[in-house]
Amino acid sequence: MPEHPSPPRSRSAAALVAAVLALAGTTSAARAQDIESVDSYVLGQGFNVGPVNFAGYSSVVLAAPDQGRKTFSLEDLSLYASAHVGALFNPFMEAELTGLNLVPWGKDGGEGDGGKGYLVLERLYNDIQLPDGFTVRFGKMLAPVGDWNQIHAAPLVMSTIRPAATYRGSSQYATGLSVLYSDPQARWPDVQVYWQPMDEFSARPDSIVDDHYRLVEGLHVSFPLALLDKVGFSIQRTIDRQGVEQHLFGTDFRYTMDQWSLQGEWVVSTLSQPPSLHSTRDLEWSGYVAPSYALNDRWSVYGWYEVYDGRGSMPLLGATQELAASTAMPFGNDRVAQDVLAGFAFRPQPAMVFRLEYLQNVGGRPINPTGLFASWSVLF
C-alpha cells in the first residue's frame, strides 16, 4: 500500500497545478523581452507563449499478447514546458497522463485494477547555467542511467516495448541536486552527478512502479563519438523504502554506420538486504542489444534481444501494466528471462512514427509478455 494517505492521482494533480503556477508566475516576472512566437508551427517543436515553450508527445498502443487481455490504451500523453531566461533561471516541467484504457476490451471490459490512467509529474527542475559548460540542476529529474531512460519518450526510442534493462532495478528519477558538464566543443565527455537525499518528490503510485527510493546518488559519463553515437557509463547507489541498498554499474552505447545502427545497455547491481527481508538475492544483471536498419527515410526495421535477471517478473508501465496482471505466469526454475523482439517502423515525418512489432519470450520466466504490439506516437 502507498505510504501516503492521499490518493496518488490527487497528489499528482496538486503537484502539477503547483508546478504550472510556479512556472507561469516566475517566468512572467523574470523576463521583459519575451521571445516572439514562432510564425509557423513545426510538429515536434512545440509552440512558444512568451518565454515559455510548450511541447509534448503522445503514444497510443494496441497490445495483443498471446495470453491475457488485449488492450488499446493511451500509453502516454505528456506535456512539457520550459523557459530559457538567462543563466540563473531555466525551469523545466513535465507532466504525463499514462496507462489510460481507451477501449473496454476483454472479459472484464477493461475494468481491471489498471487502465484508469494516472497523472504523474515526471520532471520539475531549474537549471543554473554556469560558464564553460557547467550546469547546476535542482528539482525532480530523470536519473541518467543508460541512454534510453533519458530519452524515453515513445517517438524518440526504438520500440514500443521497452527493454527491462533500461528501467527495472534502478531509480529512473532523482529528486535533489545535480551538476552537469557538457563541453561546448565535445572534446571531453559529458558528465552528470546527482544526489537525492530524501523520498522522490511526487512519486508515482505503487501500482505502476516497482520500487520507491529514499536515497539516490550516482554518476553518468558519456563519451560522444558522433552526433548521435556515444558510449556511456553509469554508477548509481540507491536505498529503497525497505532498506535494500543497491550499487549499480552500467554501460551503454549507440553506434551508427550508414543505414545501420546498433545500441545496447548492460547493468549489474549488487544488493545488500536488511536481515528482516529474509532474501538471499545479492546480485542482479540485465542487458540488451538492438540493431536497426533504415530501408529509406521513412521505413526501418528493428529488433532487440534481452536477458534479464532481476526482481519481479513483469513490467509495470502504462498499458503493459495491465498485461502484467492478465498474463502472469508461474515462475519457472530458470529465473533469467530472455526476450526477442522484431518489428518495423514507418515515419511519415520525423515527429511521428507507427510501429508494429512482435515480442517472443524465449527463455526463463517472462519479463515482457509474448505477443503483438502496435503503436502510434507523435511529438507535438
Next chain:
Amino acid sequence: MRRRRSLLAFLMGLLLSDLARAEDILVVANPSVTLGRSLSTADVAAIYLLRMTLWPDGSAIIPVNREIASDVRARFTAGVLHQDNASLIVYWNEMHFKGKLPPVVQESEQALLAFIRRVPGSVGYISGGGVPEGVVVLARLPVVATGGGGP
C-alpha cells in the same frame, strides 16, 4: 596587349573573388550580442548543436534556423555543422526532450532577419552578400556551395 591581359586577369580575379564571397555564409545576431571577436566555425556548430547556450554576458543564445528545403540551410548543415538533416532532427528532438530548445525555424531570409532584429540574444545565418541593417555580423564562414536554388 600584355597590359590588357593583365587587366583582364585582374578583373576576372576580382569577379571570382566576389562570387566566392557570395557563397560564404554570414552569421548574424541581434545587436544586443557583443563579442569583441568573430565566432569560429566550431563556435557556430556548438551553438546549433545546443552545446553552447549562453553568450559571454550570461544571456541566452537563441539560434535561428531556416526551413528544411532552403539551399542556405543545406549548405550550413553540411558545411558548418557537418551533419545531415535527418540526423539533426533526431538529435534536436532528443535535446528538446532533455530540456534544450532546438533552433527556431524561420521560413525566409526576411523572416529570419526580422526575428533576429526583434529578439535579443538571437543568432542566425544568411547567404554571404551585403550586410543587412539592424543586425551584427559575428562570422563570415566560407562554405562550399551545394549548387542550385536561392537563399
